Amino acid sequence: MADVAADVIVVGAGVTGCAVAAALADGRRRILVLEARKGHKPRFAGEYIHPPGTQVLDNLGFLPALRARGGIDVDGFAVVKQQPLPPTLLPYREIPGGRPTGFAMEHRELVEGMRAEIVRRPGVELRLGHRVEEILRDGSGRACGVRTEHGPLRAPLVLGCDGRHSKVRPLLGLPEQARLVSFTVAVHLPEAAALLPHRGFGHIFLGAWGPILMYPVSARDVRGCFDVSADLSGGPAGAARHIRDDYAGYLPPPLRAALLAALERERPQIAANESIRTDRSVAPGAAIVGDAGGCSHPLTATGMTIGFLDAERLGRLLAPLPNLTDARAVDEALRRYEVERYRFVRAREILADALYEVFRAADPGTRAIRQGIFRYWQAGEGARARSMALLSGAESRLGVFLREYMSVVGRSAGSALLGVEDGLPRRLTVPERGAALLGLGRKVWEKSRLVLRDVRQEALR
Ligand SMILES: Cc1cc2nc3c(=O)[nH]c(=O)nc-3n(C[C@H](O)[C@H](O)[C@H](O)COP(=O)(O)OP(=O)(O)OC[C@H]3O[C@@H](n4cnc5c(N)ncnc54)[C@H](O)[C@@H]3O)c2cc1C
Incomplete structure (x- = not known):
C-alpha cells in the first residue's frame, strides 16, 4: 500500500x-x-x-x-438509604489485593x-x-x-x-440492541467537597424517583448527578425545577443549600442514560x-x-x-x-441493571432487595468487599455475581417475611409480604436466566 x-x-x-x-x-x-x-x-x-x-x-x-x-483520588462509595440515617460505607481498601483508590x-x-x-x-x-x-x-x-x-x-x-x-x-x-433507560441531570457544585458527609467518597442518596450520585471532581468541587425519568420535559430550566422540587429534599441540608445555590447560578446539563448491548x-x-x-x-x-x-x-x-x-x-x-x-463486560451489564433496579426500588421485589442489600453490607467487611469487587470490576465472573445476588435475596426474603421496609413506620401487611416474596422470586428467575444466557454465549465464543 x-x-x-x-x-x-x-x-x-x-x-x-x-x-x-x-x-x-x-x-x-x-x-x-x-x-x-x-x-x-x-x-x-x-x-x-x-x-x-x-x-x-x-x-x-x-x-x-x-x-x-x-484530578483526585477517591476512596469508594457511601450509600445513604434515607436521611438522616448515616451512610453505609463501601471503601475500595476493603477489596483484598486491590488498588485502594479510584480517581475522579x-x-x-x-x-x-x-x-x-x-x-x-x-x-x-x-x-x-x-x-x-x-x-x-x-x-x-x-x-x-x-x-x-x-x-x-x-x-x-x-x-x-x-x-x-x-x-x-x-x-x-x-449489530447492537439499544434502549433509553433514563436521563442524568448534572450540576456542578463549586466549593462543596467539604460538605460531603465522607470526604473523598462518591455518595449515593436514595429516596427520590431515581438515585442521586454526588462525588468530588477536584479537591474543592463536587458533581451532582440526578437520575430522572426518560419523559423529562422542559429542557435545562425544566430539569432545574424538577431537581429543586423533587430531589433536593433527599440531600443533607448543607449539600441541599449548595445545590440550590448552584441551580440559581447555572443551568444543569442533561445526558441520556442508555443501555447498548453488542x-x-x-x-x-x-x-x-x-x-x-x-x-x-x-x-x-x-x-x-x-x-x-x-x-x-x-x-x-x-x-x-x-x-x-x-x-x-x-x-x-x-x-x-x-x-x-x-x-x-457481561458482569458489568447485568450488575448495572440489577443495581439500578435496586436503587430505584420501583416494585415490591426490588424494594425487598434494597432492604436485603443493606442488611448484607452490615453483615461485615467480607460482604462489602465482595460487592465492591464486583462494582469496581476487580471481579467479573458471572457465577460470582449470581452467588452474591442470591446472598442478598436470602436476606431480602428474611426482611420480607418480617414485614420490614425502608421508610415505612409500620410492618408490611400479609398481602404486601406476599407481593414482596413473589417479586423476589421473579427477580431471581430473571437474573438466573440472564446469567445462564451470557455464560453459555461466552463459553461458545
Ligand atoms: C451521564 C453519564 C455519566 C457517566 N458517568 C460515568 C462515570 O462516573 N464513570 C465512568 O467510568 N463512566 C461514566 N460514564 C460513561 C463514560 O462517559 C463513557 O464510558 C466514556 O465517555 C466512553 O469514552 P469513549 O472514548 O469510549 O467515548 P466518548 O467519550 O463518546 O468519545 C468518543 C469520541 O469520538 C469522537 N467521534 C465520534 N464519532 C466520530 C467520527 N465519526 N470520527 C471521528 N471521531 C468521532 C467524539 O467526538 C468523541 O470525542 C457516564 C456516561 C454518562 C452518559
Whole structure:
C-alpha cells in the first residue's frame, strides 16, 4: 500500500481513543488518531473511575498530568438509604489485593489532559476536525482504512473508539440492541467537597424517583448527578425545577443549600442514560473499543474502566506482532480481544441493571432487595468487599455475581417475611409480604436466566 497513512487508525479522541493510542505507542508503530470535533464541546460524561481503570491510567503514565489538572483520588462509595440515617460505607481498601483508590476529575479536563499527553508519545499524531465517514475495504472485504471529508487514509488496523453512537460500529456491520433507560441531570457544585458527609467518597442518596450520585471532581468541587425519568420535559430550566422540587429534599441540608445555590447560578446539563448491548466487537482488520462496544446505565460508573481495560488488552495482545500487515496474526489477536472483553463486560451489564433496579426500588421485589442489600453490607467487611469487587470490576465472573445476588435475596426474603421496609413506620401487611416474596422470586428467575444466557454465549465464543 503506497499511500499508507499509519499502522493504526484510531477513530475518536475521547478517553478510550487516548488510552488506546497510549497503549499502542511503543515507538515502533505510527498511530493516527482522528477526532471529529475541532474543540471540546462542553458535554457531561464520565468522571468517576474505579481502581482497575485508575491502575490502567497509572500504567499508561497519564496520572501525574491528570493530577496536575485537578484530578483526585477517591476512596469508594457511601450509600445513604434515607436521611438522616448515616451512610453505609463501601471503601475500595476493603477489596483484598486491590488498588485502594479510584480517581475522579471533570470530564472535559480529563479528555483535554489525555489528549495533551498522547501527542507527546512516540509515533502518535492527533488530527482534530477529522470526522470518519466511511471504512475502506480491500478486495477481500477487509478493513484497510477510513475516509474523512479530507479524503482516504489507509492503515492495516482500524480501531473505532467513537463512543456509544459509534459510526464505525454499523459501518463494520456489527449489530447492537439499544434502549433509553433514563436521563442524568448534572450540576456542578463549586466549593462543596467539604460538605460531603465522607470526604473523598462518591455518595449515593436514595429516596427520590431515581438515585442521586454526588462525588468530588477536584479537591474543592463536587458533581451532582440526578437520575430522572426518560419523559423529562422542559429542557435545562425544566430539569432545574424538577431537581429543586423533587430531589433536593433527599440531600443533607448543607449539600441541599449548595445545590440550590448552584441551580440559581447555572443551568444543569442533561445526558441520556442508555443501555447498548453488542455481541460482536471485531471484524477483519478492525475492532470497536470502549463505549463503541456498548454501554450501561452510568450508576455503576464503569464505562471508562471498560474502555481503559479494552485499551490495555489491545496493547498487550498486539505487542508481540512485529508489524500489523500480517492479517492472520492481527485477526487472531482481535479474536482474543473480543473473547476477553466480553468476559469482563457481561458482569458489568447485568450488575448495572440489577443495581439500578435496586436503587430505584420501583416494585415490591426490588424494594425487598434494597432492604436485603443493606442488611448484607452490615453483615461485615467480607460482604462489602465482595460487592465492591464486583462494582469496581476487580471481579467479573458471572457465577460470582449470581452467588452474591442470591446472598442478598436470602436476606431480602428474611426482611420480607418480617414485614420490614425502608421508610415505612409500620410492618408490611400479609398481602404486601406476599407481593414482596413473589417479586423476589421473579427477580431471581430473571437474573438466573440472564446469567445462564451470557455464560453459555461466552463459553461458545
Ligand atoms: C451521564 C453519564 C455519566 C457517566 N458517568 C460515568 C462515570 O462516573 N464513570 C465512568 O467510568 N463512566 C461514566 N460514564 C460513561 C463514560 O462517559 C463513557 O464510558 C466514556 O465517555 C466512553 O469514552 P469513549 O472514548 O469510549 O467515548 P466518548 O467519550 O463518546 O468519545 C468518543 C469520541 O469520538 C469522537 N467521534 C465520534 N464519532 C466520530 C467520527 N465519526 N470520527 C471521528 N471521531 C468521532 C467524539 O467526538 C468523541 O470525542 C457516564 C456516561 C454518562 C452518559
